[in-house]
């Protein structure tokens with residue numbers, strides 16, 4: 175009999191037979207963990223086509239001790255948001271609040287980032303937010319070259335897993351790391367760049383904006399460039415994020 179012709183009762187009988195058969199061979203349960211489901215999803219795919227998930231990457235990161243920052247951190251800040259986002263925001267590294275909560279951009283700079291995201295017509299659940307380094311540097315100092323070199327491969331794997339179309343880098347470290355350049359952020363911002371086929375729009379870091387509110391107009395110009403690239407409607411009136 176064709177599968178689609180089976181009645182509900184027959185289908186239940188078939189399932190029961192299969193379960194009895196499994197019970198006789200010693201099975202007493204199923205592994206329904208996300209890891210197992212991901213493995214099953216990849217069965218039959220050629221090895222190169224198997225896409226690593228964010229969960230795989232986070233599992234591999236584990237309770238990371240790969241660099242000295244681990245000694246002073248409270249929580250690793252892996253990233254948050256939509257794992258299938260079209261747009262990823264990349265910051266520098268966790269600050270005090272992020273380190274306590276394990277979430278990116280939840281302190282004062284994060285509140286400004288939330289407003290910037292709202293100004294382009296999106297909300298935080300629609301985008302993915304992460305950082306170049308996953309542990310807070312002591313006293314919020316700048317990340318060091320070896321710390322960036324150790325941690326940024328995880329960010330690059332995150333981008334491969336999410337496969338966004340657009341990336342907005344926040345501040346000098348994110349832009350320079352992703353674009354592999356030493357050009358200053360003042361020269362990188364205002365233009366579209368490419369990383370691994372993704373369109374990259376660098377802008378100033380929200381923490382820098384809090385200290386230099388006069389730069390908000392330039393960030394708004396960058397956000398308009400991002401909206402244009404993404405095909406998002408530009409506001410009729412030029413609502414600068416000066417109002418945020």
Ligand code: URA
Nearest residue numbers: 265266267269278279
């Ligand atoms: N600054 C960053 O660069 N990242 C955060 O997550 C918070 C503040």
